[in-house]
């Protein structure tokens with residue numbers, strides 16, 4: 034069977050795979066371009082590109098310039114499809130969006146906050162606006178607001194479930210019951226929520242499933258459930274093209290299932306990370322002992338924070354993992370090797386082709402999936 038391509042607005046990717054944006058220099062130009070070269074959509078993260086400590090008062094300007102540089106570098110190594118990830122919790126989110134659009138980026142994946150005003154900022158209909166959400170309710174609110182205020186629909190939604198890496202759109206309580214928020218439950222609800230707006234605008238609103246997608250089997254499963262594609266983060270960390278230090282990648286290879294835990298980030302959202310020396314030391318720390326040179330995250334509750342998250346993520350990126358936070362998805366412990374992006378994508382496509390089934394096989398697959406995912 035043929036692997037379906039992923040159509041988002043005017044963009045047509047050969048493969049239904051998006052490499053998700055991963056902040057603080059995890060998904061930079063080399064990774065995003067490699068994914069785009071293989072036919073997927075590669076996402077450059079706009080988060081934490083400038084050094085908070087070194088930049089001082091120039092932090093804002095430096096982060097925009099760093100993003101510009103990263104986009105240009107990626108564009109110089111691929112003709113494929115590139116997106117930029119922006120998080121609503123950053124103090125300069127809208128400036129980062131503007132910079133990405135100025136540089137000709139064709140898709141903005143906007144997470145960690147509801148992008149209710151995004152269409153006012155990006156009027157060009159050729160720029161695909163893709164909110165990352167974790168509930169059909171959030172999707173409905175965005176759709177209703179954009180329709181009423183801007184007469185515009187989203188280009189797609191990325192539905193990020195509770196098994197994803199990085200900051201999560203669920204409460205700590207909800208994360209204790211991931212079985213209540215599976216794609217099996219959320220995807221059909223989301224497809225129902227977008228339907229009226231597909232009718233109004235006369236076009237499909239693709240839904241991309243993210244969080245815990247590990248193999249081609251999982252991708253096939255998401256397509257069977259009605260997703261148009263998947264977004265994957267964790268698996269792309271252990272690729273040669275990912276820019277993080279070898280120590281960061283080794284922490285993934287060494288992680289056991291029980292090492293992967295939910296942490297409370299100073300941003301106020303829960304996140305998933307590897308329980309390492311850094312996390313253990315933070316658990317024993319008092320609150321409010323840190324100094325902040327610049328409020329890079331508007332949502333950061335600095336008075337209660339036990340550590341600076343930008344600094345902790347930067348430490349891991351550069352190899353000082355004992356003093357660093359290592360974000361990862363629930364399935365990080367299943368990764369056994371560091372491979373090239375090409376090898377990973379080839380493997381995913383072979384598995385996907387093997388598992389793209391006819392409807393008669395669908396039931397068997399549902400049972401098998403439930404057994405492996407629970």
Ligand SMILES: Cc1cc2nc3c(=O)[nH]c(=O)nc-3n(C[C@H](O)[C@H](O)[C@H](O)COP(=O)(O)O)c2cc1C
Pocket residue numbers: 052053054055056057059078080118119120143144145165193196197198199200243244245246264265266267268270359360361362363364
């Ligand atoms: C190390 C890491 C950093 C991440 N950083 C971000 C981020 O800055 N912004 C964002 O929207 N999502 C972020 N994510 C989420 C990914 O984009 C992706 O949606 C998610 O990881 C998918 O789940 P998976 O890791 O199980 O494949 C991050 C994930 C990881 C593993």
